[in-house]
Amino acid sequence: MIQNTDVAVIGAGPAGANAALAAASHGFSVTLIDEQPAAGGQVWRAKSTAILDAPATLETVAGNRLRKEIDDSLVNHIGAARVWQIERGGEGSTLYVLRQGRSEVLHARALIIATGAREFVQPVPGWTTPGVLGLAGATALFKQEMALPGKRTIVSGTGPLVFFVATEIRRLGGEVAAVITPNSRGDWLRCLPAMLSHADLLLRGGRWIADLILAGIPICWRHAVTRVEGETQVAGVEFRKLTADWSPTGPARRIDGDSLCIGNGLIPATEAAQLAGLGLEYSLGLGGWVPCEAADGGTHLTDVFLCGDGTGIRGAAAAELHGRLAGLSAAQHLGADTSAERDRLRAPFDRAARFGMAMTSLSIPRAGLTRLTTEETIVCRCESLSRTDIAAEITSGARSTNAVKSGLRAGMGPCGGKFCQTTVARMIAEAEGRAEADVPPPTPRPPLRPVPVAALAGDFSYSDLPIPKPAPL
Ligand SMILES: Cc1cc2nc3c(=O)[nH]c(=O)nc-3n(C[C@H](O)[C@H](O)[C@H](O)COP(=O)(O)OP(=O)(O)OC[C@H]3O[C@@H](n4cnc5c(N)ncnc54)[C@H](O)[C@@H]3O)c2cc1C
Incomplete structure (x- = not known):
C-alpha cells in the first residue's frame, strides 16, 4: 500500500512524539511510526497488557500523558512498524515500512528522524554468557514486563543508569549483590553545577544513591567488571579497581551473582539519518558520531529534520523540547509561521541539554577502558x-x-x-x-532493521511466474 503524508516522523519517543504533535498542531497531516506497539520510546516504554494493573511509576505517568495527547490529536500513529529503508528524490522522502509482515511505502513532504540511542557495552571476557544484560536494556524489562534479570544481580556501569537499575531491581523484589561503577565520587561532584539546572532530577538521582547506601548495598566507585564467570549461566564476576584513565589495576576481587547488568553509556543511533543523506561529525560530549544538524533540528536538506538522542545524548527532558523544535521547523518548512513558538523553546531546551550532557560526560570513555577487552x-x-x-x-x-x-x-x-x-x-x-x-562508522546500508524476504516479495503464485520456453539447441 502506498500512502502520502505531509510529515513522517520515525520514532515515537519523547522527541519524535512531541515533534509529531507540534507539526500536527499547525494543521499538517502527520504519520508517526515506531517499532514499539505504543508510543513512549525507551524512557517512557508502555507496560505490556500482563502488568497493566501494576503501580504506576514516574515513567508510566509521563508515558500515559504522552500517549493520551497523541490519541487526542490528529497524529496518525502507526505502532509495531519498522522503517527499513529511506529513499530521497522527487519531492521529499520515501519510507519503506515493515508492518504486519508486509512492506508498505510512505511518501512524506517533510521527514523528522527521532530514532534515539542504543547502549554501548565495552566487551569483557564472558560478557556473552546467559544472564548478562545491557544496563539500558534491563530498564525495558522492568518497564514492559516487571521482570527481573535474576535472583541476585550485579549492576555495573557508568552514569546515572547504574543507580536507577539497581534501585528498580530492589523495588521489584530482587537482590542487588553490588553496584560497580567506573565513575568516582569526584566525577559526580564535578557534574553538580550543571545538574543544578534540573534540581528535581538531581534530587531523584541523589535519593537512588542514598537508598542503596542505607540498604547496605556495596557501591564500588572507580571499579569495573573484568570477567564474567559461569559457563551456561552467570555465576559471579571478577572486578578490579581502575586508575584515573580507567585502566584496571590491583588484584581482582570476586562476587557471586546469577545475573549481571552492564553498560558504558549510550550512543546516538545515526543510521536512519545517514540513509537519508546526512553526514556525520564527531562529538565526544554528545556520545560520539552525530548527524550534522543546523538550528532547531534543521539540516542542510531543507525537508529533513532531526531531534532527540539520535542527535546526541542529552536525555529525555531535552528530547521533548528538541522534538517540539524540530516539529515546528518542519511546519515552518511547509508554510506555517512558527518563529515565535520556537523562540520560546530555545532557552528551556538549552537548560535541559546542559543537564543531559553533564550526565553523558560521566560515560565519556577514557583511554584505559579498551584494556578491559582482553x-x-x-x-x-x-x-x-x-x-x-x-x-x-x-x-x-x-x-x-x-x-x-x-x-x-x-x-x-x-x-x-x-x-x-x-x-x-x-x-x-x-x-x-x-x-x-x-575512524567513522561503516557506510550505512538498508535494511535499517531485519526484513523477511517474504515481506519484500509480497503475494504471488508460483503458477503465475512466466517460465521461458527451453532455448532451441
Ligand atoms: C534501551 C534504552 C533504555 C533507556 N532507558 C532509560 C531510562 O530508563 N531512563 C532514562 O532517563 N533514559 C533512558 N534511556 C535514554 C533515553 O532513551 C533517552 O534519553 C530518551 O528516551 C530519548 O528520547 P528519544 O525520543 O530521542 O529516543 P527514544 O526514546 O529512544 O525513542 C526512539 C524511538 O525510535 C524508534 N525507532 C528507532 N529506529 C526505528 C526504525 N527504524 N523504525 C521504527 N522505529 C524506530 C524506537 O523504537 C524508539 O521508540 C534509555 C536508552 C536506551 C537505548
Whole structure:
C-alpha cells in the first residue's frame, strides 16, 4: 500500500512524539511510526497488557500523558512498524515500512528522524554468557514486563543508569549483590553545577544513591567488571579497581551473582539519518558520531529534520523540547509561521541539554577502558569474532570500519554492527595512533532493521511466474 503524508516522523519517543504533535498542531497531516506497539520510546516504554494493573511509576505517568495527547490529536500513529529503508528524490522522502509482515511505502513532504540511542557495552571476557544484560536494556524489562534479570544481580556501569537499575531491581523484589561503577565520587561532584539546572532530577538521582547506601548495598566507585564467570549461566564476576584513565589495576576481587547488568553509556543511533543523506561529525560530549544538524533540528536538506538522542545524548527532558523544535521547523518548512513558538523553546531546551550532557560526560570513555577487552574476548557477537581476530585483520591492512566489515563480516550479522562497531573503530584508532574522530562508522546500508524476504516479495503464485520456453539447441 502506498500512502502520502505531509510529515513522517520515525520514532515515537519523547522527541519524535512531541515533534509529531507540534507539526500536527499547525494543521499538517502527520504519520508517526515506531517499532514499539505504543508510543513512549525507551524512557517512557508502555507496560505490556500482563502488568497493566501494576503501580504506576514516574515513567508510566509521563508515558500515559504522552500517549493520551497523541490519541487526542490528529497524529496518525502507526505502532509495531519498522522503517527499513529511506529513499530521497522527487519531492521529499520515501519510507519503506515493515508492518504486519508486509512492506508498505510512505511518501512524506517533510521527514523528522527521532530514532534515539542504543547502549554501548565495552566487551569483557564472558560478557556473552546467559544472564548478562545491557544496563539500558534491563530498564525495558522492568518497564514492559516487571521482570527481573535474576535472583541476585550485579549492576555495573557508568552514569546515572547504574543507580536507577539497581534501585528498580530492589523495588521489584530482587537482590542487588553490588553496584560497580567506573565513575568516582569526584566525577559526580564535578557534574553538580550543571545538574543544578534540573534540581528535581538531581534530587531523584541523589535519593537512588542514598537508598542503596542505607540498604547496605556495596557501591564500588572507580571499579569495573573484568570477567564474567559461569559457563551456561552467570555465576559471579571478577572486578578490579581502575586508575584515573580507567585502566584496571590491583588484584581482582570476586562476587557471586546469577545475573549481571552492564553498560558504558549510550550512543546516538545515526543510521536512519545517514540513509537519508546526512553526514556525520564527531562529538565526544554528545556520545560520539552525530548527524550534522543546523538550528532547531534543521539540516542542510531543507525537508529533513532531526531531534532527540539520535542527535546526541542529552536525555529525555531535552528530547521533548528538541522534538517540539524540530516539529515546528518542519511546519515552518511547509508554510506555517512558527518563529515565535520556537523562540520560546530555545532557552528551556538549552537548560535541559546542559543537564543531559553533564550526565553523558560521566560515560565519556577514557583511554584505559579498551584494556578491559582482553585478546580472547568476543567483540562481534553475531559472527563470534574475538579481539585477536579483529586485531589481526587491522594488522593485515584493514584501516577502516568498512574494511574490517568486508574482511571479517564484523557488522554484517543480525545486529548490523550496533554492538561491535564502536569497539572496532576504537581498536583501529588505537592501532593506528589516530583520533577516534578519524575512524567513522561503516557506510550505512538498508535494511535499517531485519526484513523477511517474504515481506519484500509480497503475494504471488508460483503458477503465475512466466517460465521461458527451453532455448532451441
Ligand atoms: C534501551 C534504552 C533504555 C533507556 N532507558 C532509560 C531510562 O530508563 N531512563 C532514562 O532517563 N533514559 C533512558 N534511556 C535514554 C533515553 O532513551 C533517552 O534519553 C530518551 O528516551 C530519548 O528520547 P528519544 O525520543 O530521542 O529516543 P527514544 O526514546 O529512544 O525513542 C526512539 C524511538 O525510535 C524508534 N525507532 C528507532 N529506529 C526505528 C526504525 N527504524 N523504525 C521504527 N522505529 C524506530 C524506537 O523504537 C524508539 O521508540 C534509555 C536508552 C536506551 C537505548
